[in-house]
Amino acid sequence: MPYSNQSGPVRTRRIAPGPAGARSSSKRVPKRASFGSQGGRRAGAAGRTRFASSARSAAVEHVFFVDGIEVRLSRKRVKNLNLRISRDGSHVDVSAPSWVSEDEVRGFVQRKAAWIASHMAQAAQTPMARAAQATPEEVAQWREAISACVPALVAAWEPIMGVKAGKLAYRNMTSRWGSCQPATGRICINVRLALYPPECLEYVVVHELCHLLERGHGPRFHQLMDAFMPDWKQRRAKLR
Known part of the structure; x- marks a missing residue:
């Protein structure tokens, strides 16, 4: 999302x-740093920018x-x-x-x-300023690093959360950390996360997997995040 x-x-x-x-x-x-889901803000109203x-x-x-x-x-x-x-x-x-x-x-x-x-x-x-000036070679390096880490994180969290992700994709995005399509299970991760601490990448992965259980960002979504990753707010703060 x-x-x-x-x-x-x-x-x-x-x-x-x-x-x-x-x-x-x-x-x-x-x-506020908000993380949206499919059909939700690119990250805004009620947690999205729309x-x-x-x-x-x-x-x-x-x-x-x-x-x-x-x-x-x-x-x-x-x-x-x-x-x-x-x-x-x-x-x-x-x-x-x-x-x-x-x-x-x-x-x-x-x-x-x-x-x-x-x-x-x-x-x-x-890191966002650095990313804005990045060369194609640097972006390729980020993609390589992120694509090497995400599958293992997804595999580790799927049984914990009781979900199954679909296709994994990686993009250099300016306004989203990730996205999820609940209908297909497709999850896309921003390669710029390579510039942030590893715990931030894990947070985004869990956030997107959580959208397979709850589309929006209402009370249930927050309850799920609290249950699976109690320190998710601290991790999210590092992305601001």
């Missing part, structure tokens, strides 16, 4: 824009630069300005209501320039 791949020192700041030149208040919004509102998902992106910082602005049905550093530290994503002018957005980015620069530098050191 698809789910989102969010890592690095990314932070979201929500501000209520005030008069031009006035200092705006900000509130940090905790970042927006519940079609209007929000249809937001148009506008790209511009503020003092060398690349800003990707999307207009959405939100009440405040929301700013987030991209996972690889290459740009900032800003969502804003229609009534906030581009000048106000530019002013906000300028006021937060020091904070943005600091967190962009941190994000640029994460």
Whole structure:
């Protein structure tokens, strides 16, 4: 089941824009790493990134630069300005209501320039940033490493969980750690997991196998994960 791949020192700041030149208040919004399943968010609402509102998902992106910082602005049905550093530290994503002018957005980015620069530098050191710059040869090495480990992990966990996986696949994905198709049992694993501790790969494998028992990410799914892998939340946190 698809789910989102969010890592690095990314932070979201929500501000209520005030008069031009006035200092705006900000509130940090905790970042979540969600893992989705077939038909679920790529990792979002209720654990997936798919927006519940079609209007929000249809937001148009506008790209511009503020003092060398690349800003990707999307207009959405939100009440405040929301700013987030991209996972690889290459740009900032800003969502804003229609009534906030581009000048106000530019002013906000300028006021937060020091904070943005600091967190962009941190994000640029994460595995996700490294993956964004990877060569085909590096990706091939990741694929080789992951494909050598996953079958053994699946074989070890199948009898414990009482499931049987189908075809195993491996892809270089930017927004999912893995996916599962309950109807066929097909499981796909992100080769970028080669950049993370081994326990993260095992967590993703168990997560996807768990979707063979429960499609969604509701209470039963969490209960199953708690039963099979009590420390799954700690493992998941290492992928952020």
